[in-house]
Amino acid sequence: MKRYKSIILLALLLISTLHLFAQTQTTKSSSLSVTGEVKTSLTLTTKDLEKMVKMELKATDRDEKEHSYSGVELATILRLAGVTLGAELRGKNAAKFLLISANDGYRVVFSLAEADPEFSQKKILLATRKDGSLLPESEGPFKIIIEGEKKKARFIRQINSIQVKYVQ
Template sequence: MGASARVRLHGHLDHPAELTVEDLRALPAHRLEVSFDCLAEGEQRHGYEGPALWDVLRAAGPRIDFTGRKQRLRFLLSVSGADGHRAVVSWAEIDPDFAGCRILLATSMDGAPLDADGPQLVVPDDRCGARYVSGVTAVWLGPLAEPAEVR
């Protein structure tokens, strides 16, 4: 991705943005030591640091009604990587009123900065590493549409 890796925040946001890893470092950082199973490389253990996805999205002004709870449950996040990999996270996973998972957009891995490659999605409660999206290029927030009726 080069030295100017950017993450596009878009969808149901009052303040869509394009952020660099440096921009992400301006948000409160958290450090997590995680382990997960990688199908290709076996067990992985890494230390990540970066802002919580919750903080990144709250700064972008999610267009979600926070006066109640049930309406928040239909919102999803789609996180895309430079290699085309994509993972979905539900809003309830990151919302403190529900699971409150500290999912990160990591700015460093094992002490090495991720400025050139772009941030990495870190889902610490996952045993499988499939939702660890490297080189994140976009985070979309939006509601799940009504399912089509099956006939």
């Protein structure tokens, strides 16, 4: 009987440890940092984005199947971080760019003007949902969707950071 209790106790301890590890990994991979040439560095979660004004874009995937993506306009996130946009995006500030990185090391670049609605009519969405559901793990929790983009190379998935930088 004593051995049976020890095995149960050990099993409960193992389950608790695995649960704690899983929570740590989920928290680590489901946040997005916004750093660099910003007034306020941010760390955002899907819950944070759920509280913000939503935008929806339709886009096709690699198989040419159309999906409806929902999330927050990238410019909204940049404004929240105090990034130079609008009338201030001129002179040396016009040489700023966004370096967006994914969990697997993939990275893409946008000029800051591309993400600014005062410069471009093309919308850039930081998506958290696809066809009404949270993005699948293979794509999310954050994915960039670009309105009217012909090639999907910059539809970066599993984003973990956005850095605002100057061209050197």
